[in-house]
Amino acid sequence: MTRTTPPRPLDIEGLFPELGEHSATATRLHPRPGAPTAADSSVGGPLLWPAGESWPVCTDGADHYISELRTPASVRRDREIFAAAAARAASGDRYDLTDAERAEVPDYDFSEPDDLVEQPIPLVAVAQLYRRDVPDFAGPDGTDLLQVLWCPLDHPEEGYNPRVRLYWRRSGDVVDPLERAPEPPVVNDAYLPTPCVVFPEQVREYRYAALLPAELETRIRAWEGGGLSYQSDLSLAPGWKVGGFAGWSLTDPLPMDCAECGAAMTLLFTAASGEWDGGNGSWRPVEEPETASCDPTGVTIGRGYSLHVFRCPASFEHPHSTAMQ
Known part of the structure; x- marks a missing residue:
């Protein structure tokens, strides 16, 4: 089974052709338990x-x-227990743990x-x-x-x-x-x-708005307001991915420069807390039902962010850098 990102609600590059100079491809990994x-x-x-x-x-x-x-074993067992409860709920039962399951789950502060x-x-x-x-x-x-x-x-x-x-x-x-x-x-x-x-899928991305030329960012901000968001719907794919651009939702954009040579680094890999947001879910693959979990990996970065891994374009031997956003 493949995973397919829905078409974007509109062609943002058609409205702002200059975005073509600030675009790149990314590969959404679409991880699913297996x-x-x-x-x-x-x-x-x-x-x-x-x-x-x-x-x-x-x-x-x-x-x-x-x-x-x-322990890793206890983490896996917890996930099995909660997955079983979710499966029962999907079949019409009330979401709840059995007494035996509840006895296995440690206290929240254990x-x-x-x-x-x-x-x-x-x-x-x-x-x-x-x-x-x-x-x-x-x-x-x-x-x-x-x-x-x-x-x-x-x-x-x-x-x-x-x-x-x-x-x-x-x-x-x-x-x-x-x-x-x-x-x-x-x-x-x-x-x-x-x-x-x-289930790798290549998509087109556009640079984070605050890193675009100021005049272009201003025009995009002025255009927004019709219910679509450049940042959320049209530019950066959420979730686990390779390549593309980083989002900077937690802080202002940070200079990601190589510690070895000073070159501006590029995004290599992103580990994410979720595959799509819990709002409009516009990035949810067309094959996924609305009830599908947006967190198939069990990974959480900070309070629901992503961990971006950057590489130096001059040499793969130069040290990488990371940023939580």
Whole structure:
């Protein structure tokens, strides 16, 4: 089954032809819960990882911001319980947990012992993207695989977000793959993605309004008011995506310049708290019913934001940067 973004309510570039100079393609990943393998592009699925290569860990220990630590197994069980309750409700029953289910769900403020973070924390798989599947794939020449991992705990120096690591590979070089990745002893439950298959779809985006030339932004703002929003309906696709442009809804646009060479960075990847907004839902794929969950991955960034990962256009070896918006 594919996922198809509805046509935009109108052709904004037709009204403002100058927007063509401020457009780019993005690939919406459309993650949905499933059973991906290491041979697949996925969100939260297993990675094609060499058995002889050490799995990355975070050793920040007590420097993590610690709040409501959970084991990965307990997070998954919670999600199973609430998914079962939702399925019963969809069949006409009242949404509720059974007594047995309720007994399994921890109290809202339950947390595993803090000292569990003092050991090395294996990173968790966030996304695996094969070049063949993602039209907007970007990577070093000769590579065909991007793997995104993060530490599933909050890092104060990262804006109280997970710390991201990127790996590019040639999939054909992995002849002895790792059978099972190590799991962290504890996680922030918002940073443990549900394993999802993806349905990549390329869409057209336009730059965030405040980053357009001032005269063009002014004209667009003057045009708005007929019920359509440049920002919400016509320019930036929400959800998990590769490429395109970042939104800056939380702060004013920040300068995302390479720490190595000073070049203006470009958006590589976005991990999102939801696939479409809860308002008009204009970005909800046409195949999805109105009752479909807009949060298939279980990931929440901050209070419902997105985590943008930027790369340097001069070299993939230069450090990436992130911004929560």
